[in-house]
Amino acid sequence: DAGVIQSPRHEVTEMGQEVTLRCKPISGHNSLFWYRQTMMRGLELLIYFNNNVPIDDSGMPEDRFSAKMPNASFSTLKIQPSEPRDSAVYFCASSLSSEETQYFGPGTRLLVL
Amino acid sequence: AQSVTQPDIHITVSEGASLELRCNYSYGATPYLFWYVQSPGQGLQLLLKYFSGDTLVQGIKGFEAEFKRSQSSFNLRKPSVHWSDAAEYFCAVGPLTGTASKLTFGTGTRLQVTL
16 A cells, blocks of 8 residues: 655755656545645645645745646646755645545655755 | 644653653644654654544554643653654644644654663
8 A cells, every 4th residue: 555655755956956846645535735844944834735726825935836736646846946945855745635634755855055 | 823832842761661742732623633753764654643532542653642622732642662762753733624624733842762
């Protein structure tokens, strides 16, 4: 039973480059959440989707960040252009839209130089 | 607005000793409460959750938590800690709506276990 799958697990890039993080939710789950974790700010919700529709993107820090969910089994979080302060661990989580319990992926550790 | 406070940033216990991690929440309605654990370099794993019924809930790995409405608390306990329990623990609260929605996480408590 595969859990939430995220790729890549690690990403090192240079400032100004575009970064794309990918997430495959648990099969059958129709809600998807993107979080960012840093030492300074802890775990922050960036955006979440229900049935592929963005419900709340108030946590997206800037226009440089965008997220899409083209279908029920795939989502991307894009940062363009990336900056050193975007360095963090980005988690994807999924759940059934009828439940509150979220299941987390292993995270993508992003380092922007 | 909902909020979660984990007053202990870092706790050290000896292996075999009992453990209690504190969590206080602020929420205007009936909350849905969670404890997650994060091992180094890993994602968050659900330990247990509470939304109604018996106020003492059992979770995985021998953990339990007790919901106390009068104290707005949801403390996590384990009678005997194992070295493998060393990790970071997060308490979270969400609305009891029956639908997926935003969870608010505490800042976490890092548990160190000495042998």
